[in-house]
Amino acid sequence: xxxxxxxxxxxxxxxxxRRALLVLWDINTQSNEETAGMVQHIYREMAExxxxxxxxxxxxxxxxxLPHCNLQVYTYTCDVGKRENVYLTAERVRKEVGEVSVLVNxxxxxxxxxxxxxxxxxxxxxMMVNCHAHFWVT
Numbered sequence: 001x002x003x004x005x006x007x008x009x010x011x012x013x014x015x016x017x018r019r020a021l022l023v024l025w026d027i028n029t030q031s032n033e034e035t036a037g038m039v040q041h042i043y044r045e046m047a048e049x050x051x052x053x054x055x056x057x058x059x060x061x062x063x064x065x066l067p068h069c070n071l072q073v074y075t076y077t078c079d080v081g082k083r084e085n086v087y088l089t090a091e092r093v094r095k096e097v098g099e100v101s102v103l104v105n106x107x108x109x110x111x112x113x114x115x116x117x118x119x120x121x122x123x124x125x126x127m128m129v130n131c132h133a134h135f136w137v138t
Contacts, residue, residue, distance in 0.1 A: 001080050001137055002107030004031030009038070011104050012073075016042040019071060023093055023100065025078040025107070032075045039073040046071075080107045080133035081125060087136070105134050 002008035004026030012024055016039040024039075026032035074097050078089040093100065109129045111122040 001025045001078070001105055001133070003035050003075075004028045005035075008104070008106045009035045011106060012039055013042065015102075015104075016071075016073070017046075019046070020102075021071060021097075022073045023097055024073060024075045025080070025089065026075075027077065027079045027107075029075075029077045032077065036073045036075045043071045043073075080137055081109075081128035083132070083136050086133065090137070103138065105137050107133060 003012045003022075003024035005028075008024075008026065009031075012022055012035050015022055022036075022039055024032050024035055026035075074093070076089050076092065079085045107129060109126055111118050111126055113119075113122065115123075
């Protein structure tokens with residue numbers, strides 16, 4: 001979750017380098033798709049390196065965990081602060097991709113205000129995304 005920027009994007013790119021099939025969630029469709037493009041670039045580079053190496057051996061000398069042709073990235077727009085959106089998106093992932101084996105529950109919001117100056121709506125949003133969403137997504 002939160003794959004469109006910041007730590008979420010960095011986690012996605014690192015998992016891509018480790019040959020993971022990725023399911024990226026973010027509330028911002030455009031930034032999530034940008035992350036997916038970066039992931040696909042990493043996959044292409046690894047495929048080119050593998051093609052140049054001896055058959056069955058990755059360019060870094062490690063045994064392939066997944067064949068390069070099976071590496072994929074899926075993107076979903078999801079507001080994790082809305083329980084029903086989480087449940088519907090999770091069901092789509094189960095149907096379209098399968099079960100998730102590793103969850104990086106990373107999405108988060110920061111209000112930028114001191115607590116006593118923070119509007120109630122921002123406090124509620126912060127709690128929904130930074131606390132409740134972790135239970136719903138899990």
